Amino acid sequence: GQNIDQPTEMTATEGAIVQINCTYQTSGFNGLFWYQQHAGEAPTFLSYNVLDGLEEKGRFSSFLSRSKGYSYLLLKELQMKDSASYLCAVRDPRDYGQNFVFGPGTRLSVLP
């Protein structure tokens, strides 16, 4: 089966740091992706992990532990524009395809 869990909602203060966790149990694994989706807009790519460890990209970092089926997205120096839903997704490796299993998304609210 395919199961990805994330917290439904999180709240943080402008300038703070927030960590959004994602746990997954999938029949296959070919990379874990994080997407950001503002209300009414398309999801946009944030980060990608296929090996264990931390990937840093500016204010955003993503961590992966394949043995634990666990990832997190770390957002530093939060800004109001970071208020959005954050989607964790695992890519299914079947036929080297591009189909993703998405988690339910975490709605982050950044308060002044």
Next chain:
Amino acid sequence: KAGVTQTPRYLIKTRGQQVTLSCSPISGHRSVSWYQQTPGQGLQFLFEYFSETQRNKGNFPGRFSGRQFSNSRSEMNVSTLELGDSALYLCASSSNRDRGLNTEAFFGQGTRLTVV
């Protein structure tokens, strides 16, 4: 480089009707995937096309179908619409150059379908 374009942006249909949605991928991208997004179920994979062939399919009934043309543009069709088909339908394209490794998917703005 132009992004992924989906048309129409909004659509209202009646139960029992059928609908066709269109997606133009980023130039050079040969993989096109379709997703359904609803508040209750989140983003769910419908199917993926690559070089005019359906490569993968999600767990949706046969009323949902699609196709891809030689220019990589894709259409999805939903027949005999039900109220529960009301959702945001997203299309994503990717280059898939190196057999799917380390290539993210780029999403279009989506088509918001309302079935009444």
